[in-house]
Amino acid sequence: MSTALVWFRRDLRLADHPALEAALAEHAHVVPVYVHSPDEDGEWRAGAASRWWLHHSLAALDASLRERGSRLVILRGPVLDALAGLARATGARAVRWNRVYDPGGIARDKRVKEALREQGLAVDSTNGSLLFEPWTVKTGAGDPYRVFTPFWRSCQRELGSRPPPRPAPLRLPLPAGAPDGLPLAALELLPRVRWDAGLAAAWQPGEAGAAARLGAFCDAGLADYPEGRDRPARSATSRLSPHLHFGELSPRQALAAASAAAAGTTGAGVAAGVESFLRELGWREFAHHLLFHYPHTLAGPMDARFAALPWRDDASALEAWQRGRTGYPIVDAGMRELWHTGWMHNRVRMIVASLLTKNLGVHWLEGQRWFHDTLVDADLANNALGWQWVAGCGADAAPYYRIFNPMLQTERFDPERAYVRRWVPELARVPDKWIHQPWAAPADVLSRAGVRLGTDYPAPVVEFKASRDRALETFRQLRGDAANPAVERPRKSSTSPMRLRKA
Numbered sequence: 001m002s003t004a005l006v007w008f009r010r011d012l013r014l015a016d017h018p019a020l021e022a023a024l025a026e027h028a029h030v031v032p033v034y035v036h037s038p039d040e041d042g043e044w045r046a047g048a049a050s051r052w053w054l055h056h057s058l059a060a061l062d063a064s065l066r067e068r069g070s071r072l073v074i075l076r077g078p079v080l081d082a083l084a085g086l087a088r089a090t091g092a093r094a095v096r097w098n099r100v101y102d103p104g105g106i107a108r109d110k111r112v113k114e115a116l117r118e119q120g121l122a123v124d125s126t127n128g129s130l131l132f133e134p135w136t137v138k139t140g141a142g143d144p145y146r147v148f149t150p151f152w153r154s155c156q157r158e159l160g161s162r163p164p165p166r167p168a169p170l171r172l173p174l175p176a177g178a179p180d181g182l183p184l185a186a187l188e189l190l191p192r193v194r195w196d197a198g199l200a201a202a203w204q205p206g207e208a209g210a211a212a213r214l215g216a217f218c219d220a221g222l223a224d225y226p227e228g229r230d231r232p233a234r235s236a237t238s239r240l241s242p243h244l245h246f247g248e249l250s251p252r253q254a255l256a257a258a259s260a261a262a263a264g265t266t267g268a269g270v271a272a273g274v275e276s277f278l279r280e281l282g283w284r285e286f287a288h289h290l291l292f293h294y295p296h297t298l299a300g301p302m303d304a305r306f307a308a309l310p311w312r313d314d315a316s317a318l319e320a321w322q323r324g325r326t327g328y329p330i331v332d333a334g335m336r337e338l339w340h341t342g343w344m345h346n347r348v349r350m351i352v353a354s355l356l357t358k359n360l361g362v363h364w365l366e367g368q369r370w371f372h373d374t375l376v377d378a379d380l381a382n383n384a385l386g387w388q389w390v391a392g393c394g395a396d397a398a399p400y401y402r403i404f405n406p407m408l409q410t411e412r413f414d415p416e417r418a419y420v421r422r423w424v425p426e427l428a429r430v431p432d433k434w435i436h437q438p439w440a441a442p443a444d445v446l447s448r449a450g451v452r453l454g455t456d457y458p459a460p461v462v463e464f465k466a467s468r469d470r471a472l473e474t475f476r477q478l479r480g481d482a483a484n485p486a487v488e489r490p491r492k493s494s495t496s497p498m499r500l501r502k503a
């Protein structure tokens, strides 16, 4: 009666779980194991919001396992010692897991795999997190892609051949004498100072929460998605990102559910929504493709010229940005949404990232680190891609001259100002014409709205036009590009934290 260990990481689900399915097919008993080993994640160990999510996701996984006659064995790292010890204790002959694609994870997994094999264990890994393995998508010349559109076109040709998602197993036989492991609480993933009420109100971590959100989005959200996805005040995007990050949902499940919605309707709106949604899943694939092939982009620019950019070391500007007190209402709204819910709308992520890197001149890594700590969907690949895209130094980035104008962005994408009013309530009574630029409002307007600029709400930490011009000049010099760049025009559409928590 053989036994296998299944090591859970970024795949905290039971359905469409290739490693679990393979273990069950080949072994009579399976031991589901989670190893807590933050030291092995180095600089990019899980941030506070991710730890909160992880706690609840592990609890949900354990509950699902118990419904099937099993349970999650939680151990402390180092990973190799934990897995080798558990194999000895249970008599397991095999270890299986689904792959991760960040540089640190790949190096650790390789080391663990080799060492376990040397100890006589059969070790195998599978793809449970991506639609396409990064090494399978290649240009005509056999190279990795660096530009999204041809990458996604190439993926689209193969989408139809993705295997359908597999159901969760009904039973998971645990071997007699499997150790209890640690109680979840021993990992101390939840914050001691309970700042997490907003997260709890906004999310349901775990496989059931993921399935509910995917179902609701595919039932009612797809038709509005192409247009609504750029409106932060509307709940028009799927909000699946943390579920996808923690693998409570596989991209194959998302692909299958969206494709089924398209097949079940004659409405052009839903079909357009599905195409647009799949394209976003394509960006996720692209981010993992890039990080796999260009691991240095986790903390360095893809475009080497940008390593020479003179970033400003401005702690007070950074703190104003982190606290949502820059004086730019849409930026502050986004940073407060992030603080409160652990998530921020994609449009607003771009706006806040542009202000930090272009106008405040603060290194994008500061923003990346802050997002890593505060986002519930903090994802090494997607976060690195997002920051370098906005900063203009990534593979397929926004051109360096794109500097998001927070006022124009508000007019276009928050036309009713509902998003700003929700997250910056101190400005709620300022009329639409001024709420996104309160410094420009006549004194009597502000006074009627009960706002004293600099007291109730900050004056801008940086003057927009002058800082934009400065940034453009710096970028232009760096590129040796004397051409006068275009700047954003009104009509065109384009595409340590604990210190503050305690404060």
Ligand SMILES: Cc1cc2nc3c(=O)[nH]c(=O)nc-3n(C[C@H](O)[C@H](O)[C@H](O)COP(=O)(O)OP(=O)(O)OC[C@H]3O[C@@H](n4cnc5c(N)ncnc54)[C@H](O)[C@@H]3O)c2cc1C
Residues within 6 Å of the ligand: 229, 237, 238, 239, 240, 241, 242, 244, 245, 277, 280, 281, 282, 283, 284, 285, 287, 344, 345, 346, 347, 349, 350, 353, 371, 375, 377, 378, 379, 380, 382, 383, 384, 385, 386, 387, 390
């Ligand atoms: C500066 C910056 C940092 C970002 N950091 C992260 C991060 O740490 N983790 C993260 O998951 N996303 C990140 N993104 C991408 C994007 O903002 C989020 O994925 C999206 O807002 C999640 O909301 P949603 O699930 O409703 O997205 P939807 O619009 O419903 O998209 C569906 C899924 O596609 C994927 N996706 C969507 N947009 C992108 C994108 N631009 N890049 C990669 N994948 C995408 C996500 O998995 C998402 O859940 C970042 C973007 C920027 C500009």
